[in-house]
Amino acid sequence: MSQSPPSMLRRLGPGLITGAADDDPSGIATYSQVGAQFGYGLAWTMLFSLPFMIIIQEISGRIGCVTGRGISDNLRRHYSPWLARSVVLLLLVANTINLGADLGAMGAALRLLLGGSARLYTVGFGILCVVAEIFITYAVYAGLLKWLTVSLFAYVAVVFTVHVPWRRALFATVVPNLVLDADHAMALVAVLGTTISPYLFFWQSALEVEDRLRRGTPPLCVTPGIATPQFKRIRTDTVVGMGVSNLIAIFIIFATSATLNASGVTDIQTSSQAANALRPIAGEFTFAVFATGIIGTGLLAVPVLAGSSAYALSEAFKWRHGLDRRLLQAKSFYATIAVSTMVGVGLNFTRLDPVKALYWSAVVNGVLAAPVMTVIMLIAGNGRIMGRLTLSLPMLIGGWLATAVMLVASIGFFIL
Structure with a gap:
């Protein structure tokens, strides 16, 4: 018997939320610019990046499920503390800038x-x-975040309100069109x-880790016999989450290609600018749907950005943490969420150019991604940490290949 959509949604968790949060307002700005500037020419990048997203996110999920600890906690316990704190510091900087850009985009869209x-x-x-993350219980809050993923499908609706040359668009999605110039290389990065x-x-x-604690089940390193169904769940969750993320990104590229690029609008710097540019070209309905999607995806992404900062910092300094804890049980954890979010708000009251802020956020992420992925691969392949549940050879090859791709991309970013 087939499952109803609500039943299927309940079976999905961290992977779905993570994938959906990837299409935050700053991501929407990037995909809009790619569509406006290059038309359908770079739609293939979303299929190209999908397997790398899936493999590294699945490995990240496995680390939490097997060890019962997050990445930052494993870094602190098994590697040099200064490495964990350096990584967390860079993460905080990038996340806070991204928070500011996303919150500003949501305000502009409204x-x-x-x-x-x-x-x-x-x-x-x-x-x-901030109030939602602090005062709503984790089980309820995770459910709300999952339902917010529905907001992503606003961009599917946008595509079906405009004329898309489907044969050309789909061909560009599955057949890479490599153009070796600075603009295309920068867009790829x-x-x-x-x-x-x-x-x-x-x-x-x-x-x-949070889900296992809530259910009261031990980490898989203690109960390796039940690892197979758990790994299957993580893989399904991650494939669905990342698949939805990149599918929506493709639809955003299609929408802006069919409207903005086709009308000669090739320079889009923010997601709200993309929405506003659609108004005279595609009509009020398309504009409103696009703008509403920015707000929905922002409400999903902002807690993920602030929450990832809080988890990483708390694990690095051994603070009590977790969205299932009450405020007084994890004061430093929730303080990190509140402070990072409000600093992000504050960036919108400075002279900081949001486009330049996102640029430097990308620089930090580019610097951070390959080293963090390297550490993730070292943790996941370490028998002292993962026990008998270290990565299989195909996953090791896939994970290291994804790491190499990000390393080359970050080097290219600096060269360009």
Whole structure:
């Protein structure tokens, strides 16, 4: 008997939330720019990046499930403490800048829909996200985040309101069109940096730990006999989450290619600018759906960004942490969530250019991704840490290949 959508949604967890959070407002800006500037020419990058996303996120989830500890905690316990703290510091910087950009985009999108002050809306969204993460229990909050993933399908609706040359679009998606110039190379780096981001590794690993603690089940290193069905669950969850993430990204590229690029609009710097540019080209409905999607994806992504910072910092300094704990039981953990979110809000009241902020966030993520992926691979292949549940040879090859791709991309970023 087939399962109903709500039943299937309940079976999915950290992987779905992580994948959906990858399409945050800053990611939407990147995909919109790629579609506006190059048309359908770079749609293939989403299929190219998908297996690398899946493998590294699945390995991150396995680390949490097997060891009962997050990535930062494993770093601190089995490697030099300064390495864990250095990685966490870079993660905090990148996440906070990304938080500011996402919150600002949400405020700008709501101003486009309702009028009023974008900065006031930004403050309101920041407070809403902090209050929800602190005062709603984890089980309820995780359910809310899963239902927020439905907001991503606003971009599917957008595509079906405009004329897309489907044969051309699908051909560009499955057949790579490699153009060796600086603009295309920079766009490729931007796409990889947006889709394979370190905060997602920390979040998925931490949520696997959170889920096991909530159910009261020991880590798999203690009960390796039940590893096979658990690994199958993690893989299914991750494949669905990352698949949805990249499918939505392809639809955003299609939508902006069919409208903005086709109309000669090739320079999009923010997601709200992309939404506003759609208004005279594709009509009020398409504009409103696109703008509403920005807000929905932001409400999903902001807690993930702040939460991944809090988990990483708490694990590095051995603070009590977890979204299942009450405020007074994990004060430093929740303080990190509140402070990082409100600093992100504060960035919107400075002279900091949001586009430049995202650029430097990408630089930090580019610097951070390959080293963090290297450490993840070392942890997952270490028998002292993973016991009998170290990675299989195919997963080792896939994980190291994904790491090499991100290393080359980050080197290319600096060269360009």
